[in-house]
Structures are given as C-alpha cells and as structure tokens.
Amino acid sequence: MDRNVMTRPLLLAAGLWATASASAQAGADPARDPAKTEVWVPVPAAVATPPGRAPSDAIVLFDGKDVSAWESEQGGRVPWLIADGALTVVPGSKGIRTRQRFCDVQLHVEWRTPLETRGFEGQDRGNSGIFLQELYELQVLDSYNNPTYANGQAGSIYKQALPLVNASRAPGQWQAYDILWKAPRFSQGGGLISPARITVLHNGVLVQDDTVLAGRTEYIGAPSYAPHACAPIYLQEHDSRVSYRNIWVREL
Incomplete structure (x- = not known):
C-alpha cells in the first residue's frame, strides 16, 4: 500500500x-x-420600507392630497394649488410651513420646476427653497443649463455652501432631496454649543456632506446664530410655480 x-x-x-x-x-x-x-440589547426597532412609500415610522407631511400638516406662513389655510398629486406654489401667495415643529430630522422632498423657461434665467428660473427650522435654506432652483452664482444653485445651502456637484434634471422633471439635518445646540445662556449640520442627496447623488452651517440664511451679509428652539419646516414662495410632492419626515 x-x-x-x-x-x-x-x-x-x-x-x-x-x-x-x-x-x-x-x-x-x-x-x-x-x-x-456581541451586543444583543437594545434591539433596533423594525421599520417597514415599502417601495415608493414613506417608511413606517415617518410623519407624512404631504401625500398628494392632504395638506392638514401645513399652514400659510401667516397662519390659516394653505394658499397653494393641489392637483394631480402635487402641491404647486401660487406666486404672490406667500410660503407655507408645517404646523409641527422639528429639530433633528431625516427629510424627503420631491420637487419640480416649471417646464416653460423662456424669458427666465438665473435666480428667476424655478426658484423656491426648503428651510429647516424656518431659518436655514436648502436652495430649490432650475439649475439645468442655467448659470448662476454657485452658492445659489440647486443643492446649495443658500449663500453658504456650494453643492459638491450639479445633479439637476431638466425642467419639468421630478427631482428629490434626501436630507439629514442636525439642529444647532445652544446653552441656557444663549451661547452656541454646536452648529447646525446637513447632509443632502440630490437625485441620489451626494451634494452636501455633513456640511457645517455658519448660521441662519441671509440674503445680504454674513450668516450668524441666535438662540432658538425647534421650529417648522418651511417651503418658500419665490414667484415661480414650483411643485412639491411625497414629503415625509422622520424625527431623529
């Protein structure tokens, strides 16, 4: 053998x-x-994520029909148009804000700028904005072949932070923002403990990567902080018929 x-x-x-x-x-x-x-407890809560719908633990702010979560920025009913599952800005009507106040959130918003662009350019083309805590603006703008200042285009933190890339789709097409927002913290005396931070995906593309904000959004002058509490999410009316749909938020 x-x-x-x-x-x-x-x-x-x-x-x-x-x-x-x-x-x-x-x-x-x-x-x-x-x-x-090995860590066995606490056990993370189960969250259902049905395709095309909000997570099971999300607060649905607009489902295509119901605007009860919103009010005019002046109080009272929402003055925008609801049709075909979308909420569309009525120029001259003022912005809208959530009735509920928020601090740290995960926010999903889908938006569309008008198809007709003739005679409009720069900041006059599809302009709106999503304000976290009513003070900090993530710009909404038709930035598809539409030159403007870089810290004012879609995906920018207005007048503060340029987007990493321009992920804009053509006018008339639906687009999406997925936002992670960390609210600023203030001491009891009103001093800033930690600034606001934001991460944004525009149409699935990272455009703001844990960006630190220098303060509230200002059209003129430098941003700065003043102490405040949790506050509504605000959608801006800026003389353009921008539409919104499928808006939901998860408190973090």
Whole structure:
C-alpha cells in the first residue's frame, strides 16, 4: 500500500486534535471569547420600507392630497394649488410651513420646476427653497443649463455652501432631496454649543456632506446664530410655480 495513503488518517487526526486544542484554549481565555464583543440589547426597532412609500415610522407631511400638516406662513389655510398629486406654489401667495415643529430630522422632498423657461434665467428660473427650522435654506432652483452664482444653485445651502456637484434634471422633471439635518445646540445662556449640520442627496447623488452651517440664511451679509428652539419646516414662495410632492419626515 502507498505510504502516503497510510499517513493520511494520521495527518487528519493530528489536524483535528490541533483544532480542538485551539478551541479549548480560546474557550479557556475569556479575552478570546467572541461573545464578549456581541451586543444583543437594545434591539433596533423594525421599520417597514415599502417601495415608493414613506417608511413606517415617518410623519407624512404631504401625500398628494392632504395638506392638514401645513399652514400659510401667516397662519390659516394653505394658499397653494393641489392637483394631480402635487402641491404647486401660487406666486404672490406667500410660503407655507408645517404646523409641527422639528429639530433633528431625516427629510424627503420631491420637487419640480416649471417646464416653460423662456424669458427666465438665473435666480428667476424655478426658484423656491426648503428651510429647516424656518431659518436655514436648502436652495430649490432650475439649475439645468442655467448659470448662476454657485452658492445659489440647486443643492446649495443658500449663500453658504456650494453643492459638491450639479445633479439637476431638466425642467419639468421630478427631482428629490434626501436630507439629514442636525439642529444647532445652544446653552441656557444663549451661547452656541454646536452648529447646525446637513447632509443632502440630490437625485441620489451626494451634494452636501455633513456640511457645517455658519448660521441662519441671509440674503445680504454674513450668516450668524441666535438662540432658538425647534421650529417648522418651511417651503418658500419665490414667484415661480414650483411643485412639491411625497414629503415625509422622520424625527431623529
């Protein structure tokens, strides 16, 4: 008989013994116990994510029909047009804000700028904005082949932070923002403990990466902070028939 065939059982037995010995040593040494690094509680809550719909733990702010979560910025009913599952700005009617106040959130908003662009350019083309806590603006603008100042185009934190890229679709097409917002923190005396931070995906593309804000949005002058509490989400009316749909938020 081939000696190699004869020695195979011996080698196998030796290998099994070595494995058993190593396992015994690992079990004898608490520092090498894999269970020491396993975390079982708390168990993360289950969240259903049906395709094309808001997560099961989200607050639906607009589902295509119901605007009860909103009011005019002056109080009272929403003055915008509701049709075909969209909420469309009526120029000259003022902006709208949520009735509920928010701090840290995950926010999903879909928006569309007007198809007709003739005679409009720069900041006059499809202009609106999403304000976190009513003070900090993520710009909404038709930035498809539409030159303007970079910190005022779609995906910018208006007058503060340029988007990493221009992910804009053509006018008349639906677009989406997915936003992670961390509210600023203030001391009891009103001092700034930590500034606001924002991450934004525009049509699935990262355009703001944990951006630190220097303060509230200002059209003229430098941004700065003043102490405030949780506040509504605000959609701006800026003389353009921008439409919104499928808006939901998760409190973080």
